[in-house]
Amino acid sequence: MSFDQREQSHNLVMEGSVILLGMRIILDEIRTSSDGSDCKSLSKGFVSAMLVLQEHYRLVVGEDDEGIADHGLVENLVRQSGVAIQFNQYLNREDIAYTIHPGHSVSFSHRQAAEEVSSTLPGTLTLHFHNYRDIAAWIVSHPQPYRQLEAALADGAQKIRDGALVAFPTETVYGLGADATNPIAVEQIFAAKKRPLYDPLIVHVGDQKQMDSLVTEITERAEQLMKRFWPGPLTIVLPKSPLVPSIVTAGTPTVAVRMPSNPIALALIRLSGKPIAAPSANLFGYTSPTTAMHVHQQLGDACAAIIDGGACTVGIESTVISFLGETPKILRPGGIDQQAIESCIGPVRSDVEEVADASMVSPGLMPSHYATTTPLWIVDDLHEYASRSDVGVLLFGESGEVFHGPVEYLSKKADPAEAANRLYQAMRRLDGKSLSLLVVRLLPETGIGIAVNNRLRKAAVNTSSKKN
Structure with missing residues (x-):
């Protein structure tokens, strides 16, 4: 959907009245207070998104809660948050407009019977998002997701x-x-x-x-x-x-x-x-x-x-x-x-040579690329920048360090694939905060981590290829 078309979406009749969620999604959004009180609550981003969605849909927790013992805690935290999520509700399949899955993904199905579908899209489509705010915005602007995407x-x-x-x-x-x-x-x-x-x-x-x-x-x-x-x-x-x-x-x-x-x-x-x-x-x-x-x-x-x-x-x-x-x-x-x-x-070469002239046979070979407007530095020790509130930090893996500046996690669980997925979003988020500097430590040089490091080196202003 184009951004002009988004403005017209409120005129469309909504297909389905229910957004289906899993109990595990809510469990993943439980946060513990950092003030030493050990109080628990649902994350602000999740609550804000659900409050937006409940103005348009009925929110229902589905039957994926086998082995989950914290039903009472979850229901209590939901009530405290002010979000109107219903539990243990019987649903007809045609009532479900969207299903939200762990990992910020959303699925929806074509409203016609399978034999009647002539779309070039699959009968069930799953989209992925960076956060719940983006999920809420997309769902609200797509009351008829299949028809709108097809158009x-x-x-x-x-x-x-x-x-x-x-x-x-x-x-x-x-x-x-x-x-x-x-x-x-x-x-x-x-x-x-x-x-x-x-x-x-x-x-x-x-x-x-x-x-x-x-x-x-x-x-x-x-x-x-x-x-x-x-x-x-x-x-x-x-x-x-x-x-x-x-x-x-x-x-x-x-x-x-x-x-x-x-x-x-x-x-x-x-x-x-x-x-x-x-x-x-x-x-x-x-x-x-x-x-x-x-x-x-x-x-x-x-x-x-x-x-x-x-x-x-x-x-x-x-x-x-x-x-x-x-x-x-x-x-x-x-x-x-x-x-x-x-x-x-079998064996392939990977001795990539950076060039900046007409000899290129592929994109992505220039020494400088993928850059933020805020200078990005690759560093060995992030601790040196922990006290600076004007420095944004990109983190890979959990850190016990307390940073005075804003932090974006590429992956709290040190997963290189997750870091790749979040890299550009994290860079953009920090780049929009009017900081003096962004700092990052490179990932281990294995798997897709090699590609992530390639992007970071090209985006950074202090790599060896840019000092000359």
């Missing part, structure tokens, strides 16, 4: 065919898309982002037929990776076909292609009938967007439409691998780690 996709697909720019969600980050076969449309991407023409774009495809039309050959090992990881956050660089305009590839004879796994992205590509060239939907060099609001803040005026599909699940860009040499080479670490790739096709 937004149809509109976006037509705009792509017409040569306009459309921002849309993928599992990695939001993309700023244009018809990859239309050089005039693609030129608008570079103008909107203020992106240099020597930085090539990734082309997104919806099926194998589109892939075949873009390249002159697909190697055996590339085919193996496609079968294993597509749709997904893996981009493959191969020799391009004449169908691909040179502006897409920065004049190189190769093209970077991937098939996204996000169902909204796939639906847009397939409805448009066009391969879609799409870099991240933000101004060049700055922090990538993982929500539609992030896109709206920087590029809202440049987009003919912004399709709001919640937050991105992977949260950082795709892995890019080239098959131009004898040994495949990872050009950019991302959502698929090297170990996973090598388990499929």
Whole structure:
């Protein structure tokens, strides 16, 4: 849904009257007072979101509470919070508009019988969000979620065919898309982002037929990776076909292609009938967007439409691998780690060389990228900044340190995948607080943590590649 369409959503008739929650969701939102009193309450963010939702829906706890012994505590805390959540209620399936799951995800189903559904979207769709506030905002603006998404996709697909720019969600980050076969449309991407023409774009495809039309050959090992990881956050660089305009590839004879796994992205590509060239939907060099609001803040005026599909699940860009040499080479670490790739096709190179000129065959190779407007430093000892209220801290794992400045956790449980998912959101939140400095300590160099560290090094102002 575009942001203009959000303003019209209050005129739509709501489909279903109930939002279904699990008991475990409420348990996860119980907080203990830090004043030594050991008093418990529900988190402010959760309560605020539920108060908004109860103005439009009936909130009901479902039957997922086997083995949970704290029913009395939960019900008491809910009453104290002022949220009207009902327990042990019988529900008809058609009453349920949305189901909220642990981990800030929301699912909803097509209101028609399965045999009547002709949508390019799956019969049940699950969207992910960064927090409950975003969940509440999306649900309230989507009283008919399937119909509204289908309308937004149809509109976006037509705009792509017409040569306009459309921002849309993928599992990695939001993309700023244009018809990859239309050089005039693609030129608008570079103008909107203020992106240099020597930085090539990734082309997104919806099926194998589109892939075949873009390249002159697909190697055996590339085919193996496609079968294993597509749709997904893996981009493959191969020799391009004449169908691909040179502006897409920065004049190189190769093209970077991937098939996204996000169902909204796939639906847009397939409805448009066009391969879609799409870099991240933000101004060049700055922090990538993982929500539609992030896109709206920087590029809202440049987009003919912004399709709001919640937050991105992977949260950082795709892995890019080239098959131009004898040994495949990872050009950019991302959502698929090297170990996973090598388990499929054997040894690959990963000696990424940063370049800043016309020799680039892939995006993500410039030494400076993903930056916040507030300077970001990579440090070894966060303690040195604990007393400064003007310094924001990005944390990986629990910390006993008391910081005087604002803190954003990449992952309290030290999970690299969760850190990747939260990275850009956390950077943006701290960047909006008018601080003097942001500091972070790198993650362990394993798995997707390698890709997270790659983004942090490129965003930081004190890495060795930027001191010269």
